[in-house]
Amino acid sequence: MTSKHRTHTSAMHQWIGAASIAAGLACGAGSALAASFVDPPVLASQNGVLDILMIAKAKPIPTISFTPPHSQSSINPNGWVYEVCKRPPSGLTCPSGSGTVSPYGGVRLALQQGDTLKVRFVNRLPKVDPSKLNHVTDPGQANLFRNPTNIHTHGLLTPARAATVGDPTFGDFVFVTIYNSANGVPVPQTTHQHGPIVMDTVDYKIPVPSNHPSGLLWFHPHVHGIALNQVVQGLSGLITIGSVGDNVTGDSGNVRFPDANVRHMLLKEIQVLAAGTVNFDSGPQPVANGEVLNQEDPEFCAPTPGSHETRQGSCAGQNNSPDGSDFTGGKWYFTVSGQQFPTIPITAPDGEIWRIGTAAGSLSYDLQLVNDANGRPMVVQLIAIDGVAVHLPQDTPMGSMVRMGAASSGWSLVRRPRRSATRSRSASTRSS
Numbered sequence: 001m002t003s004k005h006r007t008h009t010s011a012m013h014q015w016i017g018a019a020s021i022a023a024g025l026a027c028g029a030g031s032a033l034a035a036s037f038v039d040p041p042v043l044a045s046q047n048g049v050l051d052i053l054m055i056a057k058a059k060p061i062p063t064i065s066f067t068p069p070h071s072q073s074s075i076n077p078n079g080w081v082y083e084v085c086k087r088p089p090s091g092l093t094c095p096s097g098s099g100t101v102s103p104y105g106g107v108r109l110a111l112q113q114g115d116t117l118k119v120r121f122v123n124r125l126p127k128v129d130p131s132k133l134n135h136v137t138d139p140g141q142a143n144l145f146r147n148p149t150n151i152h153t154h155g156l157l158t159p160a161r162a163a164t165v166g167d168p169t170f171g172d173f174v175f176v177t178i179y180n181s182a183n184g185v186p187v188p189q190t191t192h193q194h195g196p197i198v199m200d201t202v203d204y205k206i207p208v209p210s211n212h213p214s215g216l217l218w219f220h221p222h223v224h225g226i227a228l229n230q231v232v233q234g235l236s237g238l239i240t241i242g243s244v245g246d247n248v249t250g251d252s253g254n255v256r257f258p259d260a261n262v263r264h265m266l267l268k269e270i271q272v273l274a275a276g277t278v279n280f281d282s283g284p285q286p287v288a289n290g291e292v293l294n295q296e297d298p299e300f301c302a303p304t305p306g307s308h309e310t311r312q313g314s315c316a317g318q319n320n321s322p323d324g325s326d327f328t329g330g331k332w333y334f335t336v337s338g339q340q341f342p343t344i345p346i347t348a349p350d351g352e353i354w355r356i357g358t359a360a361g362s363l364s365y366d367l368q369l370v371n372d373a374n375g376r377p378m379v380v381q382l383i384a385i386d387g388v389a390v391h392l393p394q395d396t397p398m399g400s401m402v403r404m405g406a407a408s409s410g411w412s413l414v415r416r417p418r419r420s421a422t423r424s425r426s427a428s429t430r431s432s
């Protein structure tokens with residue numbers, strides 16, 4: 001691990017450790033929300049290279065419909081997404097249609113050992129109201145409201161390389177900041193300016209070592225002071241190195257575990273407000289119906305559901321006044337790759353492997369697979385954490401397993417259908 005990764009990990013733990021909301025994976029379903037789960041769009045390398053154009057921009061989230069209090073109509077809140085396509089011959093826009101994807105739920109970049117990931121990265125994010133951002137009054141942070149960003153490939157063992165005169169591309173270098181020129185020219189700061197400022201676009205060239213372990217990783221922005229806001233507004237995606245079959249075989253068919261029976265899930269969460277007033281570091285500020293609280297508050301909802309509350313991929317905002325904000329009427333959504341409470345049918349004889357990443361800003365997930373028929377937890381086998389295979393000796397205490405999981409942003413687990421089952425069943429996720 002490089003020092004870059006250590007620095008990063010401590011920052012991430014602050015985000016994740018702030019609150020704990022229980023989420024479960026349930027069988028059966030029968031909810032209006034329970035559309036079938038769709039794996040994230042994949043951009044795969046060819047002949048050792050994945051060469052893409054990636055644009056960070058605002059876009060309404062079609063899979064989240066927020067109905068404000070006393071309203072008949074719903075709002076699709078504005079997320080920030082990565083629009084991605086194979087790099088066109090020229091220009092900083094993805095041609096519409098073929099190969100262009102920009103889902104709130106994120107894409108998956110499928111890489112192999114020895115590949116090079118090339119990204120022409122463009123910042124088209126909107127400005128943020130400075131009164132609704134923390135850290136804008138910190139030393140050197142007067143430009144945060146202009147929404148500078150960058151990308152970091154979390155978990156990838158790759159050099160943290162800055163550009164040089166001879167090579168203008170960047171490796172996974174978290175100190176470069178890319179500004180959208182539409183948001184104004186950044187004002188020079190006398191302190192805390194750790195790396196180069198680049199306007200609008202930058203080229204990354206990120207090598208994957210030929211001996212890199214196969215596994216599940218993710219990517220996200222890494223500009224200090226605003227990365228949390230950007231992640232919870234939607235900016236994240238998955239990276240896979242190699243295949244599950246590199247390490248795992250099935251039991252009924254003793255061959256490489258087939259890619260077709262592997263699912264990829266990125267747990268995303270977003271806080272959507274009802275019109276009112278929210279307390280920021282700057283003091284109370286007015287907010288509109290459907291506005292995203294990207295300066296997340298871990299106390300948005302009660303930690304557990306109220307007696308008449310059913311949580312299916314969201315929880316209701318609570319009133320924390322007078323000490324905190326009144327979030328009544330708002331909702332905190334917990335999605336699986338952007339989908340709220342999807343249904344996941346499982347039919348393969350060897351079961352499925354689920355690769356789960358979390359892009360959470362202010363919570364950690366406590367995952368269970370629950371049988372809807374009897375409400376009981378079901379057996380799953382944890383096979384890897386952060387791309388590293390795990391072997392848990394028999395009688396490992398639950399607390400040890402929870403500690404291992406809590407230090408992690410990526411899991412893989414195996415879900416097997418019961419041998420006695422003759423019809424297909426389904427699983428869905430919910431927060432409980």
Ligand SMILES: [Cu+2]
Pocket residue numbers: 008012152154155220
């Ligand atoms: Cu990270």
